[in-house]
Amino acid sequence: MEAIEFKAKIKNGFIRIPEKFKQRTNGNVKVIIISEQKAKQTDIINKLLLNPIRSKGFSPFLRKEIYERF
Numbered sequence: 001m002e003a004i005e006f007k008a009k010i011k012n013g014f015i016r017i018p019e020k021f022k023q024r025t026n027g028n029v030k031v032i033i034i035s036e037q038k039a040k041q042t043d044i045i046n047k048l049l050l051n052p053i054r055s056k057g058f059s060p061f062l063r064k065e066i067y068e069r070f
Contacts, residue, residue, distance in 0.1 A: 001030075 008015045
């Protein structure tokens with residue numbers, strides 16, 4: 001297996017292979033896409049971990065208190 005690396009823009013779901021690599025890419029290939037864009041945070045848990053909600057008088061349970069409830 002031979003690895004070839006190049007940067008490209010995806011347009012309408014297609015990646016253009018540069019001319020200098022076209023002869024080396026006949027047949028089946030394995031494609032790995034590494035996006036340079038930062039992934040959007042849409043998960044509420046991730047948002048809250050990054051920006052916790054502050055509340056007056058709040059104190060988290062101690063480990064002992066968590067297990068006493070059950």
